[in-house]
Amino acid sequence: MPEVTGSSRPGGRTARTRESVLAAVRQLLAEQNAEVTVPAVAARSGVHATTIYRRWGTLESLLLDVAVADTQASSPVPATGDLRADLTSYVARLLTSLRGPGALGMLRAMLAAVRTADSAMEIVDFVQPRVDDFQAMLDAAEVTAIDGYRLIEIVLAPAYLRAQLGIPLDPATDGERLVDTALAVVERDQAE
Amino acid sequence: MPEVTGSSRPGGRTARTRESVLAAVRQLLAEQNAEVTVPAVAARSGVHATTIYRRWGTLESLLLDVAVADTQASSPVPATGDLRADLTSYVARLLTSLRGPGALGMLRAMLAAVRTADSAMEIVDFVQPRVDDFQAMLDAAEVTAIDGYRLIEIVLAPAYLRAQLGIPLDPATDGERLVDTALAVVERDQAE
Structure with missing residues (x-):
């Protein structure tokens, strides 16, 4: 089971890692022709792919985390x-x-x-x-x-x-x- | 827009045609390897494909009609x-x-x-x-x-x-x- 994102201290290292990964996903989603994959997110964010898999489990769960955060911001x-x-x-x-x-x-x-x-x-x-x-x-x-x-x-x-x-x-x-x-x-x- | 099925008189010719077509769909769905297509339903039911398209519009609408009728019967x-x-x-x-x-x-x-x-x-x-x-x-x-x-x-x-x-x-x-x-x-x- 992936680490519970809500359990990270706001502003702590875990929270900063999450923000870097989410920002990388948003960048890739905004780019035409960019492939959104865990290795691409890892390369863009500087966070190791192993860390991403451990925390989110799958690319789809990571995309859901982004969708929830973006919905919270926009609505x-x-x-x-x-x-x-x-x-x-x-x-x-x-x-x-x-x-x-x-x-x-x-x-x-x-x-x-x-x-x-x-x-x-x-x-x-x-x-x-x-x-x-x-x-x-x-x-x-x-x-x-x-x-x-x-x-x-x-x-x-x-x-x-x-x-x-x-x-x-x-x-x-x-x-x-x-x-x-x-x-x-x-x-x-x-x-x- | 397809003919409203509910408007057919119960027991009338329209209702009988519908029952023949629905029965043919159920037969085909129950058969392994049978392709469920409008031509196959027409062949099995003896109802012309043109009639089926006129009444249901698409194969998927016909399958929905069957699903609704079967749900009514089973639940x-x-x-x-x-x-x-x-x-x-x-x-x-x-x-x-x-x-x-x-x-x-x-x-x-x-x-x-x-x-x-x-x-x-x-x-x-x-x-x-x-x-x-x-x-x-x-x-x-x-x-x-x-x-x-x-x-x-x-x-x-x-x-x-x-x-x-x-x-x-x-x-x-x-x-x-x-x-x-x-x-x-x-x-x-x-x-x-």
Whole structure:
């Protein structure tokens, strides 16, 4: 099982190594005709290929780590304490992005990582930072009825399924329904 | 756009033609080494290939029609009027089937049909009979807060996503949560 990336101290040597490797992947992905392979990433980053394999297991898991980090940077999950407002704003952005170019990049990265990992459980650690983002939204609103995983289940799963089927949800008419489902579970818990 | 299969009179000539074609597909699928192509289906069923293309559009849409009909037969959706009991029983069976061989066959059939259809909307008609099954469950319980599509969104989408990721939901521990989400939306509507 690859080392848990979240366990590295921020700013420590492990974190710096990760940043060098992720930066090298981004450079290679941005270059036309560049082959993105572990040896190429090793050469570009100066980090030994053995270290990359030990930490990420496969190239696909490394690409997933990059996809998660890039998604966190480009689509921050709001956590203002107003769950309805945060969810509404996040879902609108999600559904819009799922109608544009690069849609489902994150799902494809997950599926590729699962296909090549020894066990699907190995990729869970790489996705955890994104789950933590949703948990932070719930924590800010002091909501305990659902956790980050259940929020993903309620909001992301239907959005992904419809996008996969080529009939993506409409941010204008469908987003409110996804928010409504999550809030129904939360509000029932608070009413009890 | 292919003819809407649901519009054919039950027992009419259109329905009989469909049954002949579907039976031919099932025969070919069951035979080792048999190539499943529209010409082969035409030869086996005695229905002209032009008729098959006019009605189903593509081989993949025909295979989806078969998958939906077979799923309806093998996994009937209960509609007793007790929504919680019906949902619990259906979800337990769904999550169990998603851990076994042939899991995700329906999703794969839908994705293949979408890939080959001129428009994703063309496959909606073929899936409609299954949506109607879920609507019948809701109608039996006189529930109007959600419709069959939303039930699919709440229950099937997370089950499919987790199965795709190789971490299928556990019928023993996860099924109740999916049922609970659907009931939260229904119960909030009834409380208003």
